[in-house]
Amino acid sequence: MAPSIDPAGVARSEFLPDPALSRTEMESLQRELAAAATFADDHGIDPAAVAIGEPADLTDGLPDARSEAGNSASPVVVGVDQAFLTPDDGEDRAVSAAVAIRDGAVIEYASATTPLSIPYVPGLLAFREGEPMLAALDGLETEPDLLVCDGSGRIHFREAGVATHVGVLLDVPSVGVAKSLLCGAPDESTDERPVGWRTPVRADDSVETADPDTASTIGHAYQSRQYPNSRRVNPLYVSPGHRVSPATTVELVEALCAGYKLPEPTRIADAYADAAKRDAA
């Protein structure tokens, strides 16, 4: 019997990592996830409402979490990232970090350490890191209005990258932010572009488009940072995870970047994951 996806995420266990799953099985599960995903706006978040003006100062530790910070009516953006514990003997474990931000301030942190069941395989990242990410998100008291994941969403061979995988299982709007391109082709060369520049990333032969008629732009290359005289920073590759369109995805990421290459939610989650890893080690 074919697995079906419950919008509320009840069937999520079927889409979590399982050492017994074959590559082929994982790939077909991804096709189901892509079919269940929505690559159009269904969130009601105005990018301007989540814009972050000042970057967090991470030189002296993480910012304190203030649960009462910001306007309680403002959208909550949650950044998720991971670090890894690799003992010489024994199993690898993921240290997942989730950081909830509202009006530019951190209102909550949550982390989780989870054993990893399968190795990293390009295209199957979510089956390695999805479970750990969900574990950290489960520890959050705050309900996310938007998830910002490390890695791709729709920019994926089967249009089901980790941002889509997690977004669909939780049925929460999500976007994927990757530092390198998994597949697809940018419309223009991405070399030496100024901050704010963007170009569509279109599906190429390596992408199985669920909807050949409308699917062409699966994400964007977006230049979030550049140095004054040398143009050597690579762009970000952003793509819809779930319930966000490609165009809005770029707008949201642009609003969440505050001077650094990575959007603040993932930048802070990255620092938090490293700190949590230190404590665990």
Place this chain on the structure above:
DNA sequence: GCGACAG
């Protein structure tokens, strides 16, 4: 067979 590949 060769190439290419998020974290």
Place this chain on the structure above:
DNA sequence: ATCTTGTCGC
């Protein structure tokens, strides 16, 4: 992702 010091350039 991770192993790692200094170092070149904002």
